[in-house]
Amino acid sequence: MPFFISKSDSDEKLRQKVKEISGENFQKCYQCGTCSGSCPMADHMTVVPRRLMALLQLGNRAALDEANTPWVCASCHACMVRCPRSIDIPKVMEAVRQLKIRDRLDRIEPGKIDKKQIADMPQIAMVSGFRKLTS
Amino acid sequence: MKVAYYPGCTLKTKAKNLETSALACLDALGVEWQELERWNCCGAVYSLADDDLIHLVAPVRDLIRAKQQGHEMVLTLCSMCYNTLARANELMKHDEEKRKTINLFMDEEPDYFGEVKVVHFLDFLRDVYGWENFKAKVVNPLNGMKVAPYYGCTLLRPKEAGIDRFDNPSIFQDCMTALGAEAINFPMSTQCCGTYQVLGNPEAALKVSFDILTNAKAHGAEALVLACPLCDYNLGKRQPEMKEKYELAGDVPLFYFTQLMALALGVKPEDCRFELNREVSLEFLRDKNLVKATA
Numbered sequence: 001m002p003f004f005i006s007k008s009d010s011d012e013k014l015r016q017k018v019k020e021i022s023g024e025n026f027q028k029c030y031q032c033g034t035c036s037g038s039c040p041m042a043d044h045m046t047v048v049p050r051r052l053m054a055l056l057q058l059g060n061r062a063a064l065d066e067a068n069t070p071w072v073c074a075s076c077h078a079c080m081v082r083c084p085r086s087i088d089i090p091k092v093m094e095a096v097r098q099l100k101i102r103d104r105l106d107r108i109e110p111g112k113i114d115k116k117q118i119a120d121m122p123q124i125a126m127v128s129g130f131r132k133l134t135s
Numbered sequence: 136m137k138v139a140y141y142p143g144c145t146l147k148t149k150a151k152n153l154e155t156s157a158l159a160c161l162d163a164l165g166v167e168w169q170e171l172e173r174w175n176c177c178g179a180v181y182s183l184a185d186d187d188l189i190h191l192v193a194p195v196r197d198l199i200r201a202k203q204q205g206h207e208m209v210l211t212l213c214s215m216c217y218n219t220l221a222r223a224n225e226l227m228k229h230d231e232e233k234r235k236t237i238n239l240f241m242d243e244e245p246d247y248f249g250e251v252k253v254v255h256f257l258d259f260l261r262d263v264y265g266w267e268n269f270k271a272k273v274v275n276p277l278n279g280m281k282v283a284p285y286y287g288c289t290l291l292r293p294k295e296a297g298i299d300r301f302d303n304p305s306i307f308q309d310c311m312t313a314l315g316a317e318a319i320n321f322p323m324s325t326q327c328c329g330t331y332q333v334l335g336n337p338e339a340a341l342k343v344s345f346d347i348l349t350n351a352k353a354h355g356a357e358a359l360v361l362a363c364p365l366c367d368y369n370l371g372k373r374q375p376e377m378k379e380k381y382e383l384a385g386d387v388p389l390f391y392f393t394q395l396m397a398l399a400l401g402v403k404p405e406d407c408r409f410e411l412n413r414e415v416s417l418e419f420l421r422d423k424n425l426v427k428a429t430a
Binding site for chain 2: 022043080121133
């Protein structure tokens with residue numbers, strides 16, 4: 001997915017909000033890609049973590065909204081322990097999720113989960129899943 | 136020393152085989168334990184948003200309970216509970232500002248400063264009990280068993296909550312070796328199983344779990360041992376789905392580490408609750424003559 005860099009697409013408010021919620025300075029990222037290489041879920045992402053960091057740096061809200069990245073992230077912290085810039089990337093992902101969740105935009109609908117699956121699944125799957133993917 | 140045992144929600148229901156076998160191990164090891172009174176769910180995941188303190192109330196309340204009940208140490212079995220409680224404890228120890236807010240918010244409780252130590256059963260064995268003492272308690276060594284310890288994420292990452300080095304851990308291998316088993320080291324032992332993405336992206340979680348099992352088998356593992364009920368679900372209970380989807384998928388026996396530990400420590404197989412594992416795991420134990428054919 002190509003995107004164009006232009007001043008009019010740069011949303012300073014978005015950058016500020018993500019910094020505020022995450023407490024992380026993603027501007028430190030120098031695009032080495034260690035996060036994408038470490039991410040077990042990268043194959044399933046439309047935008048890999050490195051690229052997501054670039055979108056954030058640019059403040060490109062439209063491209064960020066389209067990316068499924070934060071919703072596929074499993075918060076496993078594999079990227080964070082290896083980041084040479086010591087950026088807590090899972091916190092940045094959480095902030096991007098929170099932008100939607102705080103607007104009450106749920107990613108999954110608990111009512112639609114298969115009943116058999118609910119019966120089989122450990123509680124921690126549901127507690128953590130709802131915490132991460134619903135408002 | 137008496138330790139406070141924190142079960143968490145899943146160990147009382149879907150992971151009875153983890154709880155029952157672990158408590159039998161503690162008894163066999165002569166460790167005095169007491170279930171934490173009035174414990175509540177820890178929230179399963181640590182809050183990653185900097186401005187979200189409300190989700191810290193649940194784990195901190197558990198830690199306050201432990202302090203109130205005179206415990207110095209909280210022992211956890213579930214990796215996710217361990218991670219959530221350990222990280223909440225670190226925050227209460229080191230972040231003065233947030234600690235103040237949380238203590239003020241919970242004004243009905245005594246103030247908490249991170250006084251209680253949060254441990255997982257594995258680092259308890261290494262740091263408190265000691266591998267040598269532990270080895271001395273083994274009565275049925277698991278000789279000839281090739282097991283691959285699977286760490287997953289929450290026992291090792293982030294560093295502040297890790298029970299061992301995040302990049303080349305050995306604590307799980309050391310535990311299995313102490314039990315007499317051959318511990319198989321495999322590259323994907325610390326890779327995430329997909330965790331809660333079983334809800335959001337079940338296909339993606341299935342693929343990463345399948346890759347982990349394949350990797351373990353390729354390195355000579357006969358069975359996988361783990362510590363987390365959600366890993367057990369993704370890597371174990373979803374194996375029939377894997378077999379439908381991936382041609383190369385086969386059944387892999389899976390155990391909670393405490394179940395094999397219990398056998399080695401001479402606990403009766405009935406107390407390991409193997410009937411809650413998949414049939415393939417039971418067959419494996421029968422083949423190894425660790426449980427009777429009728430069990």
